[in-house]
Amino acid sequence: MTSDAQLIANRLNAQRSTGPNTPQGKEKSSKNARKRRLPGDLPLTLIEDEAAFTAHHEALQAAFSPYDAFEAELVRQIALHQWRLGRLQRIEAALFDAETHRIDHARAVHPDPSKLRIGRAPPPDIWPERIEGLARREAALDRALARAIALLERRQAARRHDEKIS
Numbered sequence: 001m002t003s004d005a006q007l008i009a010n011r012l013n014a015q016r017s018t019g020p021n022t023p024q025g026k027e028k029s030s031k032n033a034r035k036r037r038l039p040g041d042l043p044l045t046l047i048e049d050e051a052a053f054t055a056h057h058e059a060l061q062a063a064f065s066p067y068d069a070f071e072a073e074l075v076r077q078i079a080l081h082q083w084r085l086g087r088l089q090r091i092e093a094a095l096f097d098a099e100t101h102r103i104d105h106a107r108a109v110h111p112d113p114s115k116l117r118i119g120r121a122p123p124p125d126i127w128p129e130r131i132e133g134l135a136r137r138e139a140a141l142d143r144a145l146a147r148a149i150a151l152l153e154r155r156q157a158a159r160r161h162d163e164k165i166s
Helices: 004-016 023-030 050-064 069-109 129-165
Strands: none
Touching: 004 129, 023 069
């Protein structure tokens, strides 16, 4: 049970803890929820080509020929999952390229390999947490993609079966 003194102290602290007051602080705190979010969670990033995604989506619509809005939504999910998987693969390649560049730079600066620690102590900002996080996200997207495709195929097969019967 909270004592009266603790309750008063809590209320006083709460009045002082009102969050950021400056525009810079408010801007920074507005991004707190996005710190752990990967770019793969967004449908399109600012640097991606919307026309390329639209063409990708339209090609899948032509391949799957959705019958109704539900099937069209499944095709849209499939397009998004595939698009996000491609983005994760590009992010992973960029991280590997950055690591390779770091190692090449270290070798150029320190030509004596006995004094280098590359390979034994990868940089914490890239390795291994980011790669492991990307791998987990990729596995989740693979499963979501497989589920969407399976659901769409089951629904279309059931519809074809119903059309044969009637």
